[in-house]
Amino acid sequence: MNQALPTQATAPIAAAARGDLAPLVHATAPIPPDTCVLDVAELFLQPRHAGLLSLPVVAPDAQPLGMISRYELMRIFLMPYGRELYGRRPISALMNARPLVLPTTTPIDEAARAIAAHIKSPITDDFVIVDGQGYAGTGLVIDVLRAVEDRLGERGNELERAYARVKSSQLQLVQSEKMASLGQMVAGLVHEINTPLGYVRNNVEMTRAALDDAAQLVAAQEAVIGALTGAFAPTPDLDARLDEIAGLRTRVDAAALQDLCALLDDTVHGVGQIGDLVINLKDFSRLDQAGMQKADVNRLVESALKIVQHVLRKREIEVVREAGELPEIDCAPAQVNQVLLNLLGNAAQAIEHDHGRIVVRTQVLDRRVLVLIEDNGKGIAAADLPRIFDPFFTTKPVGEGTGMGLAISHQIVEQHGGTIRVASKPGVGTRFLVVLPIAARGAKA
Amino acid sequence: MSAALPCVVFVDDEERILRSLRMLFRGRCEILTTTSGREAIDWVRQRPVHAIVSDQRMPEIGGVQVLRAVAEHSPATMRILLTGYADIDAVTASVNDGEIYRFVEKPWNAPYLIETVEQAARAALRDFAAPRAPVAVRAAPSLDAIAARIVVLDASGTIAGQVRDLLPAAVRVDHATHLEDALELLAEHEVAVVVAHLSSTGGDIADALKQLKRLRPATLAIVVSPLRDSRLVIGLINEGQIFRFLLDPPPRELLRRGLIAALERHAELRAGSHLLLRHAVEAGRAEPASMPGRLLQVWRRIREATGARIG
Numbered sequence: 001m002n003q004a005l006p007t008q009a010t011a012p013i014a015a016a017a018r019g020d021l022a023p024l025v026h027a028t029a030p031i032p033p034d035t036c037v038l039d040v041a042e043l044f045l046q047p048r049h050a051g052l053l054s055l056p057v058v059a060p061d062a063q064p065l066g067m068i069s070r071y072e073l074m075r076i077f078l079m080p081y082g083r084e085l086y087g088r089r090p091i092s093a094l095m096n097a098r099p100l101v102l103p104t105t106t107p108i109d110e111a112a113r114a115i116a117a118h119i120k121s122p123i124t125d126d127f128v129i130v131d132g133q134g135y136a137g138t139g140l141v142i143d144v145l146r147a148v149e150d151r152l153g154e155r156g157n158e159l160e161r162a163y164a165r166v167k168s169s170q171l172q173l174v175q176s177e178k179m180a181s182l183g184q185m186v187a188g189l190v191h192e193i194n195t196p197l198g199y200v201r202n203n204v205e206m207t208r209a210a211l212d213d214a215a216q217l218v219a220a221q222e223a224v225i226g227a228l229t230g231a232f233a234p235t236p237d238l239d240a241r242l243d244e245i246a247g248l249r250t251r252v253d254a255a256a257l258q259d260l261c262a263l264l265d266d267t268v269h270g271v272g273q274i275g276d277l278v279i280n281l282k283d284f285s286r287l288d289q290a291g292m293q294k295a296d297v298n299r300l301v302e303s304a305l306k307i308v309q310h311v312l313r314k315r316e317i318e319v320v321r322e323a324g325e326l327p328e329i330d331c332a333p334a335q336v337n338q339v340l341l342n343l344l345g346n347a348a349q350a351i352e353h354d355h356g357r358i359v360v361r362t363q364v365l366d367r368r369v370l371v372l373i374e375d376n377g378k379g380i381a382a383a384d385l386p387r388i389f390d391p392f393f394t395t396k397p398v399g400e401g402t403g404m405g406l407a408i409s410h411q412i413v414e415q416h417g418g419t420i421r422v423a424s425k426p427g428v429g430t431r432f433l434v435v436l437p438i439a440a441r442g443a444k445a
Numbered sequence: 446m447s448a449a450l451p452c453v454v455f456v457d458d459e460e461r462i463l464r465s466l467r468m469l470f471r472g473r474c475e476i477l478t479t480t481s482g483r484e485a486i487d488w489v490r491q492r493p494v495h496a497i498v499s500d501q502r503m504p505e506i507g508g509v510q511v512l513r514a515v516a517e518h519s520p521a522t523m524r525i526l527l528t529g530y531a532d533i534d535a536v537t538a539s540v541n542d543g544e545i546y547r548f549v550e551k552p553w554n555a556p557y558l559i560e561t562v563e564q565a566a567r568a569a570l571r572d573f574a575a576p577r578a579p580v581a582v583r584a585a586p587s588l589d590a591i592a593a594r595i596v597v598l599d600a601s602g603t604i605a606g607q608v609r610d611l612l613p614a615a616v617r618v619d620h621a622t623h624l625e626d627a628l629e630l631l632a633e634h635e636v637a638v639v640v641a642h643l644s645s646t647g648g649d650i651a652d653a654l655k656q657l658k659r660l661r662p663a664t665l666a667i668v669v670s671p672l673r674d675s676r677l678v679i680g681l682i683n684e685g686q687i688f689r690f691l692l693d694p695p696p697r698e699l700l701r702r703g704l705i706a707a708l709e710r711h712a713e714l715r716a717g718s719h720l721l722l723r724h725a726v727e728a729g730r731a732e733p734a735s736m737p738g739r740l741l742q743v744w745r746r747i748r749e750a751t752g753a754r755i756g
Contacts, residue, residue, distance in 0.1 A: 191502050194529030195457075198551035199465035205555050206468055263468060266461040313504050 013143060017150035021111055022104045024147065025129050025137035030058030033065050033092035037076070038083070040091045044070050052138065054125045057095045062134030066095035071124035100127035104136055112148045115141055192310055193277055196270030203263040203270075210252065210260055217248040276306070292440055294328040295336070297369050298362055304340035305360070311348045317356035324363035330440035331416055339409040339420075343373045343432050346405065350377025350430060364438075368418070371434040379426035388422060416440070450475050451495035451566035456485045456511060457527070458503040462551075466498070469555060474566060482511035489519045495569035496562055498549075501528035501535050509535060512543035521572040523565035523723065525549060527558070531675040540682055540690045541703070546723070548679045568722035575719055593637035593708055594619065598627040598650065604642055604669055604695070611701045616708070624649055625739055631657065632746040636664050637711040638704065642693065643670035643677075649740075651677065655685040655726065660747055662686075662721045663714040665707040669695050686724045 012023035028049070031040060035057075043049060054069035068091050076082040076094065086094065100118045102111055119125060119141065129139045224241050305312075305319060312319060347358045361372040380388060380395075387393045389410040413420040417437045424430040452475040455466050463478040470476050477494070479485050482503055488494060497515050501508035512524040526539050529551040539545045546565050549558060594617045597605040605620035612618065621627035630636065639657070643650055654666050665688040668681060673692070681687045688710065689703040714720050 191528070191530035194551040195459050195462060195500075198527075198529065198553060199459070199461045201552040202465045202469055202555055206465075259468060263465065266464060270461060310502070314502060316504050 013146050013150055016108050016143070016147040017154065020104060020108065021102060021106050021129055021139055021144075024139050024143045025104060026052070026140065028052060028056060028138040030056045030064075030135055031068070031091060033057050033059060033095075034090045036088050037073070037091055037094060038087040040068055041073050041077070044073065051140070052126060053123065053141070054096075054099075054138075056099075056128050056135065056138050057091055058135045064099070064101055064128045064130060064135050065092060066097040067099035067125055067128060067138075068095040069124045071122075072096070096125065099125065101130055102127055102139065104129055104131045108144065108147050108151065111139075111144050115144055189277060189307070189310075193274055196273045200267050200270040200274075203267045207260055207264060210256065213248055213252045217245065217252050220245045220248065291332060292330050293333055295331050295333040296328050297326050297331075297336070297371060297436070298323045300333060300336050301340060301360055301362060301371065304337055304344055307341060308344045308348060311345065312356075312358070315348060315351060315356055316354065317348055317351055317358055320357060320359045322359065322361040324361070326362055326364055326369055327438055329369050329436055329438045331436060332412075335412045336416070336436070339412050339434060340371070340373075342405040342409045343434070347373055347375035347377065347430070347432075350375050350379070352378055365435075367438050369436050369438060371436070372431065373434075374429060374431040376429040379428055379430055380422070380424040381426055385422065385424060389420075449570065451563075451570050452477065452493060453562060453566060454479070454485050454488055454494050454497045456480070456482055456497065456499040456503070456508070458500060458505075462500070469559065470562070473559065473563065482506035482508070485511055486514045486518065489515045489522055493573050494519060494522045495566040495573065496523040496525060496546075498525045498527050498562060501526055501539075502530065507535075509538040509543050512539065512545060516542075516544055521569055523569045525561065525565060527551060527553065531679060533673045533675045533678065536675045536678045536682075537690050537692070540678065540687060541699075544688075545682065546686075547727075548682050550679075564725065568725065571719045571722065575717065593617070593711060594630075594634050595638045595640065595704070595708075596621060596627050596630045596636050597640045598622075598624065599640070599642040599669075600644075601642070604640060607695070607697070607700060608640055608704065611697070611704060624653055625743060628653065628740070628743040628747065631661065631664070632743055632750055636661075638665050638667060638688075638707045640667045640669065640704075643668050643672065645672075651681060651685070654681065654687065656744070657747075658685050658724065658726045659728075662724045662726075663711060665711055667691065667700075667703050667707060669693050669700075684727045686726050 015023040031043065040055065043055060044052075049055065053071070054067040056064055057066045057068060058064050072094060076086050079085070100114060102114060106114070115127065118127075123141055126141055127139045129136045220241050224238065224245065227238055227241075301321075301323070305321075311317075344358070344360075348356070351358075355376075357376050359372070359374040361370075361374075363370050384393075384395060389406050393407075410420055413434055413436065417440065419433075419435045421433045421435075422430065423433075450473075453470065455463055455470075455476065455478045457463050457466075457478075458480050460480060463480070467476050467478055474495075477485075477488055479488075480503075482499065482505060485497060485499070489497065494515075497512065499508040499511050503511075508526055508528065512526065515522050515524060524543055524545045525547045526535075526543065526545050527549045528535070531548065531550060536548060539548060547561050549561065592615050595608060595612070596619050597608050598621045599605050600622050602620060602622070605618065609618045619630050621630060627639070627641075631639070639654070641650055641654060654668070657664060658666070666681075666685060667689040668687050669691045670677075671693040678690050681690065688707050689699075691699055691703065714724070
C-alpha cells in the first residue's frame, strides 16, 4: 500500500466493494499519546499525510486511543495564542477520544452505515481500523464512499442485465407462442393447400394427356379429309387411319371434352383457393411487422377465420358473422391477427359437442371498435377466470398449450390502448370482448 | 382388363378431388366416390370392395378411423391413405390401426397412384377369389401352439427382455445387438417377427427392414423408436410394409397385442402365399455400394435361402 497516495487505487476499492474494509487499510504511522501538539502539526504538513483528515493516536500496546484531526488543530492554532497555549501539551489532551473504530472484517455496507451514524458534517475525521492485534491502520471516508458507489454501480448493472434477460426471455416466449400457434396453423394450412393442389395437378396432367389424344385425332381426321377431297394423294392406309379415328373418338368425344371443361373449372377454383390461402398466410407471416397501420378489423377477422377454418370445419362448428360497419383503425395488424387467432382457436378448442357455434360480432361504439367472440363451448371455471390472462396459466393438457396465448393477447391489446374482457359460464360458453381505440394514442404501439 | 374390374372406393371431403380421381381411374376399375366416411364403411359391408383410398382430415370421421372400420368389416379390402398433410399421429395410427398398404401424399403423382391402386386391387381380387375362411373369423391359433421365432434387434436389450416376458415359452426370442447379428439369424432361420429399435433416421436398420421385406415378405416388422418423424414412418410403410410402429418406450399392452397380431398374421401368410401380395413393397433405393463385406455376405445368404425356400 503506497502511503503517499491520498486515496486508494481503483483495484482495492473494487475489492472492498465486494467485501470488507481490509483492502482499504492505510498503514498510517500511529502517533504515541504523549506527542506534543506542535509535533503533530508538523506531521500533518508531511506530504505522506497530505490526503488524511486525521491521524491516529495509539497506545504502545497497539490499542487505539483516539484521533486528532487537521480541523481540530487548525481550530486551536486559529485561537488567539492557541499555538502558545496548547503547543506543548500532549496530543492525548486534545484528541477525539471516541473515534470511529472498525475491524478490518467489517463489510463495506456496514462500514458505510457506521460512518453515516458516527460522523458529523462537515466531515472532519477519518476512522481507525483494527484487527486481532489492535491498531491496523486508518480508513478514509472517501474510500468507503467510492467503494459503496462502485458496488451500487455493479448492482445497477446487475439489475440492467437481469432486466435485459427478462425482456429477452419474454420476447422468446412471445415468439414461441407465435410459433406454437403457427405450428398448429401450418398443419391445417398444408392440408388446405395440398388438397386443391392435388386435384389441380391431376386435372392439368389429364388435360395435357387428353390434348395429345385430341391432336392425334385432328391429324388423323385431316389426313382422311385431305384424301377424300383430293387435296393430297389418297394414302394407302386410309382404312388404318379410319380405325385410328374410331379408336381416338372413344377417348375424345363431346362428353369427354365437357368433363375436361368441368375439370378445368375446378382447376381455376382450386388455384383461386390456393391464392387466397397464400394471401392470408402472408398477412400472418408478417409477424415482425409491428408498425402501426390503418387496418379494417372486419378484414382481419375474415382472415383469421380463414386460417382457423380447417379446425372449425373439422369440428363442424357453425360460425355466425355479424360484421358491423367499421372505420379503419390504427393498429399493428399482425398483432391484432395474433389476438383474433388466439381467441378463435381457444373458442374452437372449447367446443366438445356436435352443435358448436361461434359468434363473431364487430361494431363501433364511441371512438372504439368492439370485437366480440362468443362460443358455446365448455366454459371456464369461475376459479380459473381471474387467472386466464396470467402467463403460463393453462387448462390444456401438457404440451398442448403454452399458457401464453391469452397473456400475450392481453399485452397486445393493452399496448394498443384497448381492453380485453371475458365472461364465462361453465357448460354454457365463453365470451371475449376486445375493445380497440380507432385512433392510436400517442406513440404507443 | 376383363369383366372382373376391381371395385375401388374413394373418400374425400373435397368433391373436386373425387371428380378428378374419377376421371383418372375411368375405365380402370369400378369407381365409387363419397364425401362421407360412414357411407364408405356401409358400402364395404354390403359388397366386395377391393381397395379403398381415403383422405385423412375429414370433418365427420377421420381417414384412419374409416380404414380401421374397413379392416374390421372387410379385412381383404386394401387400404390406402391419400392425404395432404402427414402428422406423425395420423401416420402411426394408419400403420397400427389401419394396417394400411400405402400412405400417399397430395398432390399425388398420377402414374404412381394408378399403379399403387391397381396393385392393391389385384392383390385383393385374388384374395376375394381365394376359397378360404374369411380372415375375420380368425380361429385364433392358440399361442402355445405357435413355435415361432422372434428376433429383437436392440442395442440396449431392454426391449428384448420385455418381448420375452410378454410371450409364452414356445416362442423363441433371440436378441441381437447389431444389425449383422440379426441378419445372421434371419439367414439361418425362418423368423416370424423382427422387433427393431430405431434410434436414428439415417441408420442402416430402416434400409435393412425395407430390403428384408422384399426378400422375406412373410416376416413382419415391429419398429420401436423415439423418433416422431412422419417421413421416416411413411418410408417404412411404403417401402418396408412394417406391421407396427411404436413410440419408445413402447406401452406394454400395445407391444403385447402387436406381437400376438404379428404372430397370427405370420401364420396366415404361411398358410396362403397369395396373401403375400398384400405386403408387397415399393422398390426402394438400391443397396448402398459401400456396404461392408460381412453385411453383403449375410444379405447374399438371405437371398439364397429365400430362393431355396420359394423353389
